[in-house]
Amino acid sequence: MPKLWNETIEAHRGAVQDAILDTAAALVAEHGMLSVTMSQIAQEAGIGRATLYKYFPNVESVLRAQHDRQLAGHLEHLAAVTHSGGDAGHQLEAVLHIHAMMTFEHHGSAIASVMHLEGARQTQLAFVSDVLRRAAEAGAIRDDMAPEELASYCVHALAAAAESPSKAAVSRLVQLTLESLRPRA
Template sequence: MPKLWNETIEAHRTAVRDAILDTTMALVSEHGLLSVTMSRIAKEVGIGRATLYKYFPDVEAILLAEHDRRVASQLEHLHAVKSGGGDPGRQLEQVLLIHAMMVNEHHDSVIASVMHQGGSRGHQEAFLQDLLQQAADAGVIRTDMPAEELAKFCLNALSAASQAPSHAAVKRLVQLTLDGLRKPEPAG
């Protein structure tokens, strides 16, 4: 098949997939998760049920795909911060703030209910572990604990952002987390 034909088909598939994800989230938001069925999604998207099943086997798979799409978007943003260069301490602060704000904004969404399914938590830990190791190598944070443990600490501490009542509270939580990453004071 000609390259243009393949690109057109792939663009169409991507557009249909995005429409399925967007429509499902709109239906869940408007009517609640339990009222969303594959038939209803197909009807709202304007495709047949058989076509919908070619993309996803059930509503849960659609929710997981939407979660993956959001995580991918977040990781793109985080990678942009990381690849922007500059002070590792400032990069770490920005990354933690972005993550905490996402936790705060999406804590009561349907996406939050599938947040820890799949491999997204592992991707977040690996990304953060790498950033923490760079910050430790630069002498910005403590080195008495492995970056792997520090990454778990950060993600668990920032999960409290789901209960933060304001963006100011999220920022204070991020600052508290950063304080925990600081080098310990030398003993006396």
């Protein structure tokens, strides 16, 4: 097949998949995760059910794909922060703040329920571990614990952001977490 044809087909498939995922997210936000059906998704996305089933076998797979897309977007945002320069300590602060704000903003949402999936948690911990490793190597944080242990600590500590009353409280929680990571005298 000609290159242009392949690119056109791939663009169309990508657009259909994005429409499915956007529609599913909107339906979950409006009706709740448990009430969304494949028929609703197909109808709202403007495609036939048979087409929907070519892309996804069930609602759970649609929601996982939506979560993966959203997680990838968050990780791209976090990666941009870590690659934007500055010292490792400031990068760590920015990453923890973004993570805490995502937790605060998505508390009680469908994304929060899916975040507990093992793959997502492992991706999140690996990313935070990497940032912590660089911060420890730069002397910005303590180095007497493995970065993986500190990442688990940070992610669990910042989970409290879900119950914070305000963004200011989330910022204080991030500062408290950062204080606990400071190098020991």
